[in-house]
Amino acid sequence: MQKQEIKEAFDLFHADGSGTIDVKELKIALRALGFEPKKKVVKQMIAEMDKEGIGTVSFEFFFAIISVKMGDKDEKEDILKAFKLFDDDDTGRITLSNIRRAAKELGENLTHDELQEMLDEAVVMGMEK
Numbered sequence: 339m340q341k342q343e344i345k346e347a348f349d350l351f352h353a354d355g356s357g358t359i360d361v362k363e364l365k366i367a368l369r370a371l372g373f374e375p376k377k378k379v380v381k382q383m384i385a386e387m388d389k390e391g392i393g394t395v396s397f398e399f400f401f402a403i404i405s406v407k408m409g410d411k412d413e414k415e416d417i418l419k420a421f422k423l424f425d426d427d428d429t430g431r432i433t434l435s436n437i438r439r440a441a442k443e444l445g446e447n448l449t450h451d452e453l454q455e456m457l458d459e460a461v462v463m464g465m466e467k
Contacts, residue, residue: 341401344371344400344401345397345401347367347370348367348401350367350370351363351364351366351367351370356394358392358394358396359394359395359400360393360394361377361380361381361393364380364383364384364400364403365377367400368380368403368404368407371404373407383403423440424436424440426439432457434453434454434457437453437456437457441453
């Protein structure tokens with residue numbers, strides 16, 4: 339997404355011509371750009387950047403939010419792609435046999451215990467989130 343496209347979206351939602359948008363307008367603009375923001379998160383974002391307590395944000399702040407959100411979206415897409423490479427049987431889970439297959443394809447000669455340890459570590463990491 340280009341900066342100009344983001345600027346156009348911003349301009350659509352500050353109808354009063356003030357050059358700033360409020361919480362409601364920010365939430366609508368984020369939705370229009372394909373994000374699903376929670377009202378609480380939007381309020382928190384504005385509070386962090388709105389040092390004067392006005393309750394609105396400028397285009398520069400809006401652009402910063404979109405840049406971060408785009409990065410998050412790309413990261414999630416990358417993780418999902420990696421997951422799908424392991425989940426070759428489309429079960430929605432990564433099993434020991436999925437890891438064994440991937441290791442063989444990569445030329446890794448791992449023991450059953452090493453593979454199980456990898457799976458166990460991934461499960462623990464998932465529970466910590």
